[in-house]
Amino acid sequence: DVKVTQSSRYLVKRTGEKVFLECVQDMDHENxxxxxxxxxxxxRLIYFSxxxxxxxxxDIPEGYSxxxxxxxxxxxxxxSASTNQTSMYLCASSPxxxxxxxxxxxxxxxxxx
Amino acid sequence: ELKVEQNPxxxxxxxxxxxxxxxxxxxTSDRxxxxxxxxxxxxESLFVLLSNGAxxxxxxxxxxxxxxxxxxxLHITAAVHDLSATYFCAVDYHQGAQKLVFxxxxxxxxxx
Numbered sequence: 001d002v003k004v005t006q007s008s009r010y011l012v013k014r015t016g017e018k019v020f021l022e023c024v025q026d027m028d029h030e031n032x033x034x035x036x037x038x039x040x041x042x043x044r045l046i047y048f049s050x051x052x053x054x055x056x057x058x059d060i061p062e063g064y065s066x067x068x069x070x071x072x073x074x075x076x077x078x079x080s081a082s083t084n085q086t087s088m089y090l091c092a093s094s095p096x097x098x099x100x101x102x103x104x105x106x107x108x109x110x111x112x113x
Numbered sequence: 114e115l116k117v118e119q120n121p122x123x124x125x126x127x128x129x130x131x132x133x134x135x136x137x138x139x140x141t142s143d144r145x146x147x148x149x150x151x152x153x154x155x156x157e158s159l160f161v162l163l164s165n166g167a168x169x170x171x172x173x174x175x176x177x178x179x180x181x182x183x184x185x186x187l188h189i190t191a192a193v194h195d196l197s198a199t200y201f202c203a204v205d206y207h208q209g210a211q212k213l214v215f216x217x218x219x220x221x222x223x224x225x
Binding site for chain 2: 045
C-alpha cells in the first residue's frame with residue numbers, strides 16, 4: 001500500500017523554537033507539497049518541490065523554509081515558531097506528469113504556545 | 114490569482130434527501146478534483162475530472178465539471194449517515210505541473 005508518512009500526528013512547541021516537520025513517501029514521486037489547513041480557509045500551499053534539491057514558494061511561504069535532500073523526503077521548517085503558525089500541516093505527493101491528484105499524509109497538528 | 118469557492122460551507126441534511134455542493138473557480142482550468150476528509154483524518158481522493166462535461170459517479174456521489182461556467186458540482190443522492198464528512202474541491206492551475214488550489218471545504222452532516 002503506497003504511503004505518505006508524516007512523522008508526528010501531534011506536536012506542541014514553544015514560541016521561538018525551530019520546528020521540523022518531516023514527510024516521507026515510498027512511491028518514488030517527483031512532486032511533493034506542504035499545505036496548512038485552517039478552518040474556513042481550506043488548504044493553503046506553503047512550499048512545493050518538483051525534484052531533489054528543488055523548491056518553490058507557494059502562496060504563504062513567510063515564516064517557513066523547506067529541504068529536499070532526498071527524493072523521498074520533504075521537510076518543512078519553521079525557523080522561529082509563532083502562535084499564528086498553530087495549524088494542521090498536510091504533506092502530499094504526486095508523480096511527475098500525473099493528473100490524478102495528490103496522495104496525502106495523515107497530517108501533523110502543531111500547537112505553538 | 115486563482116480563487117476556488119465552495120458553497121455551502123456547512124450543510125446539515127436528513128438521511129434520504131438529495132443535495133448538491135457547488136465549486137466555482139476564477140480562471141481557466143480543465144482539471145478538478147474532489148476530496149473527502151473525515152474528522153481528524155487526512156484527505157482521501159474521491160473524483161478526478163479532466164475535461165469539460167466529465168461526469169464521475171461512485172455510489173451515492175456524482176461529480177461533474179463545466180469548464181465554460183468554471184463550475185463543478187458534487188451531488189449526493191439519498192444521503193446516508195456515513196457520508197458525513199468535509200468535502201473539498203481543488204483546481205489545478207499550473208498547466209502540466211499539477212499545483213492544486215483548494216476551496217474552503219463543505220462540512221456535511223447527515224442526520225438520521
